[in-house]
Amino acid sequence: MTTVLDHPTSAPGNSAMKRPLIERLNVFTAFGLGIISAIVFWYLARTFLPENTEGSFIKTRLDAVTIIAMLGWFFGFMTGIGALIGPFRWLLGKDLDHDESMFYAGKDQGIKRYFRYTTDHKVVGIQYLVITIIIFFVGGTLAMLIRMNLGHAGGGWLQPQTYNAIVGTHGIVMIVGTIIMITGPFGNFIMPIMIGARDMAFPRLNALSFWLIVAAIPPMLSSFFFGGISTGWSAYAPLASQAPPGMDGYIMFIVIFAISTMVAGANITTTVVKMRAKGMTWNRTPIFIYGVVASVALALPVFPLFFLSQVMSAMDRAVGSTFYDVRGGGSGWLYENLFWIMGHPEVYVILIPAVAALMEMAPVFTRRPLFSFNTAIMGIAGISGLSILVWAHHMYVTGWAPLLNGPFMLTTELISIPTGMLFLVLIGTLWRGRLWMTMPTASIYALLWNFMIGGITGIYLSDVPVDGALHGSMFVTAHFHYTLMGAGLTGALASLVFWFPKMTGRMFDRRLSWIAFWLVQIGFNVAFIGMFLVGLAGQPRRVDAYAALFNQGNSVTTMAAYSIMAGMLVLLYGVISSWTNGAIAPMNPWFAKTLDWTVPNPVPLENFEVLPVVTSDPYGYGKAQS
Amino acid sequence: MSVETHALANPHHEHPDVVGSRNRLGAILILVADITFALGVLFVYFYLKGQNVNGMWLPAASDSQSATTPVSSSGAWALALVAAIGLLAHRFALMGARAKNQAQLALGSLLALLISLVGLIYQGMQISSASFTVTMGAYASCYYLIAGLNFMHFAFTVFISLGNWNRSRLGLYSADHWHVTIVEIWWVWMTLSSVLGAFALSFT
Numbered sequence: 001m002t003t004v005l006d007h008p009t010s011a012p013g014n015s016a017m018k019r020p021l022i023e024r025l026n027v028f029t030a031f032g033l034g035i036i037s038a039i040v041f042w043y044l045a046r047t048f049l050p051e052n053t054e055g056s057f058i059k060t061r062l063d064a065v066t067i068i069a070m071l072g073w074f075f076g077f078m079t080g081i082g083a084l085i086g087p088f089r090w091l092l093g094k095d096l097d098h099d100e101s102m103f104y105a106g107k108d109q110g111i112k113r114y115f116r117y118t119t120d121h122k123v124v125g126i127q128y129l130v131i132t133i134i135i136f137f138v139g140g141t142l143a144m145l146i147r148m149n150l151g152h153a154g155g156g157w158l159q160p161q162t163y164n165a166i167v168g169t170h171g172i173v174m175i176v177g178t179i180i181m182i183t184g185p186f187g188n189f190i191m192p193i194m195i196g197a198r199d200m201a202f203p204r205l206n207a208l209s210f211w212l213i214v215a216a217i218p219p220m221l222s223s224f225f226f227g228g229i230s231t232g233w234s235a236y237a238p239l240a241s242q243a244p245p246g247m248d249g250y251i252m253f254i255v256i257f258a259i260s261t262m263v264a265g266a267n268i269t270t271t272v273v274k275m276r277a278k279g280m281t282w283n284r285t286p287i288f289i290y291g292v293v294a295s296v297a298l299a300l301p302v303f304p305l306f307f308l309s310q311v312m313s314a315m316d317r318a319v320g321s322t323f324y325d326v327r328g329g330g331s332g333w334l335y336e337n338l339f340w341i342m343g344h345p346e347v348y349v350i351l352i353p354a355v356a357a358l359m360e361m362a363p364v365f366t367r368r369p370l371f372s373f374n375t376a377i378m379g380i381a382g383i384s385g386l387s388i389l390v391w392a393h394h395m396y397v398t399g400w401a402p403l404l405n406g407p408f409m410l411t412t413e414l415i416s417i418p419t420g421m422l423f424l425v426l427i428g429t430l431w432r433g434r435l436w437m438t439m440p441t442a443s444i445y446a447l448l449w450n451f452m453i454g455g456i457t458g459i460y461l462s463d464v465p466v467d468g469a470l471h472g473s474m475f476v477t478a479h480f481h482y483t484l485m486g487a488g489l490t491g492a493l494a495s496l497v498f499w500f501p502k503m504t505g506r507m508f509d510r511r512l513s514w515i516a517f518w519l520v521q522i523g524f525n526v527a528f529i530g531m532f533l534v535g536l537a538g539q540p541r542r543v544d545a546y547a548a549l550f551n552q553g554n555s556v557t558t559m560a561a562y563s564i565m566a567g568m569l570v571l572l573y574g575v576i577s578s579w580t581n582g583a584i585a586p587m588n589p590w591f592a593k594t595l596d597w598t599v600p601n602p603v604p605l606e607n608f609e610v611l612p613v614v615t616s617d618p619y620g621y622g623k624a625q626s
Numbered sequence: 627m628s629v630e631t632h633a634l635a636n637p638h639h640e641h642p643d644v645v646g647s648r649n650r651l652g653a654i655l656i657l658v659a660d661i662t663f664a665l666g667v668l669f670v671y672f673y674l675k676g677q678n679v680n681g682m683w684l685p686a687a688s689d690s691q692s693a694t695t696p697v698s699s700s701g702a703w704a705l706a707l708v709a710a711i712g713l714l715a716h717r718f719a720l721m722g723a724r725a726k727n728q729a730q731l732a733l734g735s736l737l738a739l740l741i742s743l744v745g746l747i748y749q750g751m752q753i754s755s756a757s758f759t760v761t762m763g764a765y766a767s768c769y770y771l772i773a774g775l776n777f778m779h780f781a782f783t784v785f786i787s788l789g790n791w792n793r794s795r796l797g798l799y800s801a802d803h804w805h806v807t808i809v810e811i812w813w814v815w816m817t818l819s820s821v822l823g824a825f826a827l828s829f830t
């Protein structure tokens with residue numbers, strides 16, 4: 001053993017004055033190079049691109065310049081963080097040696113590794129956690145601005161265009177936040193340990209997927225300075241084609257984010273398929289793993305269509321192509337189809353891992369096996385399969401293919417069957433269990449309640465005649481908040497409290513977790529029941545002002561929104577205070593049986609000293625051999 | 627901490643076949659994304675062609691601009707042929723690697739690299755010699771999209787062919803050669819996607 005330890009290491013400063021490139025790049029060089037190259041690209045584009053042709057309808061120059069500058073930012077940032085080192089080393093035939101790989105993994109770098117292109121899945125998991133919190137902070141602030149504006153009838157204090165920009169940005173920021181909120185932090189930190197692996201299949205792609213998200217955010221937020229994302233999160237063309245250059249920020253955001261999703265999807269799926277511990281057969285694989293894989297594997301084939309829709313949006317705006325412009329033979333329906341073929345599966349990309357995480361916790365806190373593991377798998381598989389066949393329920397009233405409305409209604413309503421299976425599994429597990437009441441346990445109940453409302457209102461909306469009345473109203477907004485926030489986010493917050501001890505080595509403050517839970521859940525239910533009511537009464541969504549008739553519901557919603565905000569702030573405070581000086585967590589505070597709880601805190605660099613061998617499923621509670 | 631040093635003391639040398647099969651799956655999954663992207667492009671093409679909104683798929687001549695005449699698809703088929711020849715060259719290299727014939731590996735890789743360059747340049751020439759601009763109707767938009775995508779594919783092919791040749795030349799594939807297998811998967815898709823593009827452009 002000692003002979004191996006004598007192996008020379010490339011500790012920083014060890015190798016004379018000139019440190020190798022990989023040790024000098026970090027988030028600061030990335031931002032520096034990104035900004036410089038954005039300015040250079042912007043300048044070159046301004047100087048060399050031709051003026052708009054006189055008299056032509058389409059003015060492309062400004063968008064072309066904006067997009068080129070943003071591409072400059074992107075290439076600069078990725079170069080500055082060190083994403084290109086791997087590919088070029090491969091090209092040159094100088095693969096990373098053991099020491100370099102260890103450096104990449106963040107060995108002995110303390111806090112600095114969080115600011116680098118670090119490959120250790122646990123570092124990436126923490127990075128994702130932090131970026132998710134930041135994203136929700138931004139999105140939540142925008143949500144409060146929306147609610148403050150809607151506190152009064154007749155419009156509030158925001159300009160309509162500003163209001164629209166805030167709504168659109170809130171929407172897309174939150175969608176991206178919810179997409180990554182479970183597969184990012186917990187899929188990266190916990191999943192590999194849970195399957196008994198030392199790291200992800202492709203550690204460098206893992207770092208890539210994270211830093212792509214960081215690169216994607218500035219273009220999107222910069223849009224506020226260029227007219228904003230005023231189209232709503234769905235960015236329908238040709239409306240989007242006419243929007244100010246802020247739209248280019250949306251486009252870049254999606255394009256980069258789609259690449260990140262693709263990379264993460266391939267990486268996570270490969271890890272689970274190829275790297276499970278010996279003996280972890282498919283029916284011994286924890287349900288959370290299924291949820292994570294279903295989520296990313298569903299995203300993998302659909303996000304490229306989102307990517308494509310935005311590439312064509314960019315072309316329409318910046319080079320004058322006419323994919324969506326009817327004057328040139330384009331079609332708005334084309335955009336809507338591409339968008340929703342991604343858009344509906346994407347809601348399950350968000351939902352499935354949240355439910356699966358709670359399914360992982362249910363046996364732990366009831367001390368019973370998961371009720372009907374196979375039903376859970378069938379539910380997840382059924383939802384994933386059906387979810388790609390329902391997209392046009394978002395387009396009933398657009399006039400696209402009216403003959404298909406019936407079939408799409410049918411497929412949409414069929415989804416309630418596999419969804420019901422997931423309910424069955426959760427309720428069956430809770431049934432007559434000896435409950436250990438924690439915030440995650442309560443979250444299971446909250447999910448059942450919220451998702452029942454979200455799901456049933458979804459069935460209303462999938463009914464073609466009903467949707468004719470409700471489409472475009474606040475009812476839709478309330479429906480998807482019940483699913484995204486009531487179900488999805490609830491699962492994510494429970495995951496945070498549940499896995500906090502493993503990720504930070506400290507327990508999440510119990511009292512704070514409960515206070516946050518009740519403030520959020522009560523606030524949430526009051527707020528969105530109010531929104532259902534005004535929606536039923538006909539208040540249109542995405543409008544900055546409303547008739548006096550909707551006063552009451554809106555004030556209720558706005559007041560309740562403050563309760564959600566307070567709860568989220570308590571939770572944020574809980575994260576910070578528990579992380580810095582919470583009680584030190586034991587190795588397995590919940591006495592759970594999955595492998596993630598068999599490694600010490602802090603989790604060693606390569607997780608397992610000796611790779612584990614699995615001999616039973618992880619839900620053997622209350623059985624003799626447990 | 628003791629655990630950490632211990633883990634280091636066990637540098638787990640995984641068998642190259644294990645690493646290779648893992649990488650192959652990863653590459654295929656990433657390809658899935660590119661494949662749906664390409665199928666999406668085909669959908670766009672045939673959707674807009676089928677709709678022919680305002681008769682603007684291939685606009686007739688107007689006062690301000692001439693009619694859009696579609697390019698002959700033979701150029702696109704020729705490109706698909708180039709890609710197919712590149713695939714064969716790479717296949718030749720892979721057979722060399724399997725037979726532990728380093729000279730054949732290097733030669734095949736070099737040929738594949740040269741052919742990918744030919745494809746890139748040829749696609750670039752076709753794009754710059756089209757008789758219409760991207761603004762001249764839906765067909766024109768789609769043509770530039772398809773040709774541009776194919777150009778990007780060739781550019782990527784040049785990159786990995788260059789790496790593959792360089793690494794073959796350096797003898798990095800003498801022990802195991804799963805990299806070469808994965809590059810072949812890409813060449814297959816390069817060929818197939820060119821065929822898909824040519825297929826679409828055969829309908830105007």
Ligand code: HEM
Binds near residue numbers: 415458484
């Ligand atoms: C239980 C089954 C569900 C059904 C039957 C269903 C049905 C529907 C229908 C028909 C619409 C279109 C309404 C309209 O625009 O007029 C819709 C919108 C929406 N649903 Fe669901 N839904 C279900 C579950 C979910 C879940 C689980 C999520 C997210 C996790 C979700 C998120 C959304 C979103 C984001 C929208 C609105 C998109 C927009 O227009 O901005 N839904 N749903």
Ligand SMILES: [Cu+2]
Binds near residue numbers: 343344347391393394
């Ligand atoms: Cu949907």
